[in-house]
Amino acid sequence: MEECNVEALVGNDGDGGQATKGGLEFTVEQYKLELLEPYSLLLPSVVLVVGFPPKSKTLLFGGGGGGGGGSMDRPAAGASYQRFPRVRIRELKDDYAKFELRDTDASMANALRRVMIAEVPTVAIDLVEIEVNSSVLNDEFIAHRLGLIPLTSAAAMGMRFSRDCDACDGDGSCEYCSVEFHLAARATDSDQTLEVTSNDLRSTDPKVCPVDQARAYQHALGGSEPFDTAAAADQRGILIVKLRRGQELRLRAIARKGIGKDHAKWSPAATVTFMYEPEIRINEELMETLTLDEKRSLVESSPTKVFNIDPNTQQVVVEDPEAYTYDDEVIKKADAMGKPGLIEINAKEDSFIFTVETTGAITAYDLIMNAITVLRQKLDGVRLQDDDGDLGELGAHLVGG
Amino acid sequence: MNAPDRYERFVVPEGTKKVSYERDTKIVNAGSFTIEREDHTIGNILRMQLHRDPNVLFAGYKLPHPLQYKIIVRVHTANQSTPTQAYTQAINDLDKELENLKQAFEDEKNRYEERPKQGY
Numbered sequence: 011m012e013e014c015n016v017e018a019l020v021g022n023d024g025d026g027g028q029a030t031k032g033g034l035e036f037t038v039e040q041y042k043l044e045l046l047e048p049y050s051l052l053l054p055s056v057v058l059v060v061g062f063p064p065k066s067k068t069l070l071f072g073g074g075g076g077g078g079g080g081s082m083d084r085p086a087a088g089a090s091y092q093r094f095p096r097v098r099i100r101e102l103k104d105d106y107a108k109f110e111l112r113d114t115d116a117s118m119a120n121a122l123r124r125v126m127i128a129e130v131p132t133v134a135i136d137l138v139e140i141e142v143n144s145s146v147l148n149d150e151f152i153a154h155r156l157g158l159i160p161l162t163s164a165a166a167m168g169m170r171f172s173r174d175c176d177a178c179d180g181d182g183s184c185e186y187c188s189v190e191f192h193l194a195a196r197a198t199d200s201d202q203t204l205e206v207t208s209n210d211l212r213s214t215d216p217k218v219c220p221v222d223q224a225r226a227y228q229h230a231l232g233g234s235e236p237f238d239t240a241a242a243a244d245q246r247g248i249l250i251v252k253l254r255r256g257q258e259l260r261l262r263a264i265a266r267k268g269i270g271k272d273h274a275k276w277s278p279a280a281t282v283t284f285m286y287e288p289e290i291r292i293n294e295e296l297m298e299t300l301t302l303d304e305k306r307s308l309v310e311s312s313p314t315k316v317f318n319i320d321p322n323t324q325q326v327v328v329e330d331p332e333a334y335t336y337d338d339e340v341i342k343k344a345d346a347m348g349k350p351g352l353i354e355i356n357a358k359e360d361s362f363i364f365t366v367e368t369t370g371a372i373t374a375y376d377l378i379m380n381a382i383t384v385l386r387q388k389l390d391g392v393r394l395q396d397d398d399g400d401l402g403e404l405g406a407h408l409v410g411g
Numbered sequence: 412m413n414a415p416d417r418y419e420r421f422v423v424p425e426g427t428k429k430v431s432y433e434r435d436t437k438i439v440n441a442g443s444f445t446i447e448r449e450d451h452t453i454g455n456i457l458r459m460q461l462h463r464d465p466n467v468l469f470a471g472y473k474l475p476h477p478l479q480y481k482i483i484v485r486v487h488t489a490n491q492s493t494p495t496q497a498y499t500q501a502i503n504d505l506d507k508e509l510e511n512l513k514q515a516f517e518d519e520k521n522r523y524e525e526r527p528k529q530g531y
Contacts, residue, residue: 084466087492091463092504097515099523109519114508117459124452173418272417375520382513388453389506392430392446394499 093118105280107366107374110287119284119362126282126381128270129388131171132163132371133189133218135275137264144257145206155250156263157275159208160221160369161189167380169267189218191263197253206259207247218265221370222247278377280367286357288334290316296352297326304347311343332363420480423448432495441469441487442494450474454482460501466492 095114101107111119138153145152170187178184192212197204208220226245251259270277300308302319305326309317317340318329334355344352366374423429427447435441446453454472461470461484469487486494 084489084491087466087488087496088500089464090500090504090507091460092507092511095508095512095515097512097519099519102520102523114512115459117455118505118508121452121456129452173422269421271421375516378516379513382509382516385452386506386509388449389502389509392449392453392457393502394430394432394444394495395428 102375104373105368105370107364107378109364109366109378111284111362111364113360114362115360116286116362119364121385122378122381123282123284123364125385125388126366126377127277127279129384130278130372130377130380131166131169131267131269131384132276132278132369133161133166133169133265133267134273135159135161135191135263136266136268139262140260141262142258142260145251145253145259146257147251152251152259152261153263156211156261157273159211159248159250160371161218161265162221162224163218163267163278163371164373164376165217166267166372167383171268172266185215187266189213189215189265191265192261193250193263194260195253196258196260197255199255201255204253204257205246206250206253208250209245209247210250211263220248225370278368278371280369282364282366284362284364285332286359287361287363288331288336289356289358290328290331290334291354291356292326292328293352293354294325296349300326300347300349300352308340308343308347308352312340313337316340415478421448432498434494435487438487440490440493441485443483443485444494444498445481445483447481449482450480451482454484456505457484457498457501460505461486461497463504464488464492464497464500467497470497 093114095118096112098110098112099107100109102109111122135153135156138149138156140149140152143149143152147155172178172184172187175184175187177186178188191214193206193210195204195206195210209223209226211220211223213219222245229245253259268276270279297305302324305319305324309319309326312334314330314333314335314337316328316330316334317326319325320327336355336357340353341355344350366377368374368377372380429447431445433443433445435443451474454474458470458472461467466489467486468489469485472482472484474482484498486497488494488497
């Protein structure tokens with residue numbers, strides 16, 4: 011545990027060190043110390059990090075026992091600059107998650123967001139064979155609507171893409187890469203229009219079905235609250251087409267695994283966003299010089315409710331820092347009041363608040379976990395193959411000496 | 412009509428290498444990696460991880476054209492290292508970071524689910 015804390019601290023320092031050379035060298039030092047010293051010495055060495063002058067890095071380096079190859083102040087290649095991100099879940103529901111991600115940078119947060127939206131696989135209807143369609147919508151229109159219905163895709167990570175499936179030609183007769191659906195509906199004699207919904211889709215694989223069917227099934231099992239209006243609306247299914255008397259729709263559909271990059275119907279994400287965590291500082295001394303009316307107008311100048319006035323002490327307090335939209339309005343207001351520096355707001359560069367919402371195809375937690383898995387697979391795919399690695403290094407050695 | 416197939420964005424064509432390295436003709440310890448069928452997702456995390464390595468003097472990536480589904484990562488290192496070494500190390504570090512993150516998420520989920528049972 012202690013070791014972990016130390017490394018997290020080092021990770022932080024290195025992050026800031028991108029701009030200042032001293033900080034960057036420091037990361038390396040910390041790393042070496044960790045290798046050389048017994049763990050008991052690790053904690054004091056962290057204390058050194060805080061506010062250590064960048065100049066003294068050479069001194070520390072000498073003490074560290076010179077693994078830097080002698081020349082200059084750069085470390086030997088092969089040192090690790092790994093970070094140890096921390097996570098705190100604030101809210102976790104089936105299709106919604108809110109969490110904090112710390113000790114990493116915006117590139118990692120954004121990569122996770124991009125992967126969640128476009129590269130986590132799900133199953134969606136991809137091929138439709140229409141047997142009878144006498145509805146008012148044309149065949150393509152219905153095929154498109156079928157494609158957009160979210161299907162339960164918990165098994166998608168283990169499925170094959172039909173383009174890499176050896177067992178079939180992707181015609182839907184293969185258990186590894188496709189699931190077949192049937193739909194047959196006919197409006198008989200009554201005067202009412204018949205609504206054909208996702209509930210009319212019959213799956214050949216119980217693991218893959220429209221998400222609202224799955225939810226209705228869960229409800230039936232759980233026997234949950236009957237007055238849940240949201241649940242009642244869910245039970246109606248997703249409307250595909252309305253049929254008038256005598257009209258008929260009969261089709262066979264094949265669902266396949268795919269990713270959002272190919273078509274948005276495969277995206278499991280409804281929304282994935284992250285924001286930098288804001289750090290709001292109020293200059294209390296300067297704030298004391300404001301009258302209550304001035305404080306009120308300052309609080310009101312923010313379009314979102316970030317600040318409030320404490321009813322007892324009549325002080326301006328930060329009520330909800332995360333409501334801040336980086337609009338700069340309060341800062342402008344403070345400037346206009348002739349009190350620059352009254353409020354300072356910074357975005358923490360290594361701290362993010364994620365909001366993840368899924369379509370229901372997979373749970374929010376699975377979406378996050380699958381995104382991490384997919385990103386790792388992608389990274390693994392871009393490793394240098396042995397042959398280019400050797401060649402590259404050999405070439406470099408020949409030139410670089 | 413003549414739009415490229417959608418799968419071309421992420422399927423590496425047969426006979427093409429996923430990653431190829433080309434050494435710079437003028438500068439020692441510099442070169443570019445051409446990564447086929449990748450985009451900003453990989454490009455940006457690689458670049459930022461390479462920046463954390465003090466031996467890396469320059470690291471940048473570009474997506475040359477939105478319909479050419481590849482990125483070019485250019486790396487220049489000090490002579491204690493080589494672009495290939497720095498590149499491999501960056502991938503290793505990112506991979507370990509994600510492994511760590513996954514574990515952190517699992518632990519955090521367990522903690523989150525245990526919380527209400529404790530009863531305040």
